[in-house]
Amino acid sequence: VKKIILDCDPGIDDSMAIVMACKSAALKVMAITTVNGNYPVDITSRNALKTLEMINRTDIPVGRGMSQPMVRRSPKDPFTHGRDGQGENNLPEPSTPLWGRNAVDLMIKMVKENPGEIYIVCTGPMSNLAMAFQQEPGIKEKIAGIYAISGAFGLNKFAFTNATGDTPQSEWNVYVDPEAADIVYRSGVSLVALGLDVATHFDVNLTEKDMERLQQSTRPEAGFLKKAIQFVNGRGFEAYCAVIDCMAVAYAIDPTLVQTIRGHVGIETHSNLTLGMTVLDRRHHHVWVDLPIVNIGAKADYERFLAMLMDLVLA
Numbered sequence: 001v002k003k004i005i006l007d008c009d010p011g012i013d014d015s016m017a018i019v020m021a022c023k024s025a026a027l028k029v030m031a032i033t034t035v036n037g038n039y040p041v042d043i044t045s046r047n048a049l050k051t052l053e054m055i056n057r058t059d060i061p062v063g064r065g066m067s068q069p070m071v072r073r074s075p076k077d078p079f080t081h082g083r084d085g086q087g088e089n090n091l092p093e094p095s096t097p098l099w100g101r102n103a104v105d106l107m108i109k110m111v112k113e114n115p116g117e118i119y120i121v122c123t124g125p126m127s128n129l130a131m132a133f134q135q136e137p138g139i140k141e142k143i144a145g146i147y148a149i150s151g152a153f154g155l156n157k158f159a160f161t162n163a164t165g166d167t168p169q170s171e172w173n174v175y176v177d178p179e180a181a182d183i184v185y186r187s188g189v190s191l192v193a194l195g196l197d198v199a200t201h202f203d204v205n206l207t208e209k210d211m212e213r214l215q216q217s218t219r220p221e222a223g224f225l226k227k228a229i230q231f232v233n234g235r236g237f238e239a240y241c242a243v244i245d246c247m248a249v250a251y252a253i254d255p256t257l258v259q260t261i262r263g264h265v266g267i268e269t270h271s272n273l274t275l276g277m278t279v280l281d282r283r284h285h286h287v288w289v290d291l292p293i294v295n296i297g298a299k300a301d302y303e304r305f306l307a308m309l310m311d312l313v314l315a
């Protein structure tokens, strides 16, 4: 069983990532840490608690993390996750308290107590991780690895980006806090960056039959997913938008789902046009030696991913 900390900004798809992670027998969720991203951190923290209450897993501590990116102001999410940040599921207000101190402390504490054992599954901006590395550099060598929904590398025909109209090459999580991503990519901690290339798919989708199975289930999380999909569909997006972040959890459960390549990647932190772009050096005869080497998701078995997701939601 793999120990993970889920660092997230729920968010529709982050909420589903929480459900998947908590229900998987292959994972032990040690903590959930929340961050500013899809919404301000108060909302993402409340949504994490609401999600845990929905699936009766309030035994997992939730730490509230960074309320702003490392050095800049947070942009506003161009893709709204609904008024509640959960696709208008309007789950009941949570009664479970947050962990007493902040998420960065929680992360540091857990990693120190479990040296070499914890994987951080990061489905939001990397602000908490970057802050933890600055505050306590020693934890870097105690983290087993990071699996992140991060960047867009243009490695298959489904590559697309989602930051804002002014930054056509940027993926939202990196765009929100590019300086944090730069710190984490350069940290030397083993990183698997699952970009939007592999975390989305335009051809393979949940089917009518899947929707019926969700409809027939008595599990509240099945109803949640169904409503979330209807919400994104209603806004002109396909079902994948409701489950992007689930790919990082699926990868933690079964790394054979995604083929990865190793490559030198730089994060753009200056330009207006390409702010937050993950620049992969793909040249044959030259490598950009100053850039860190990370593992990049190159191809996912999206059908198997959806099957795993459905099984866990309905379990």
Ligand code: BDR
Pocket (backbone or CB within 6 Å): 011, 012, 013, 014, 038, 079, 123, 124, 149, 162, 171, 172, 173, 196, 244, 245
């Ligand atoms: C990311 O954007 C957010 O809206 C989703 O939660 C996901 O983490 C993908 O770029």
Ligand code: CA
Pocket (backbone or CB within 6 Å): 008, 009, 010, 011, 013, 014, 037, 038, 123, 124, 245
């Ligand atoms: Ca997210």
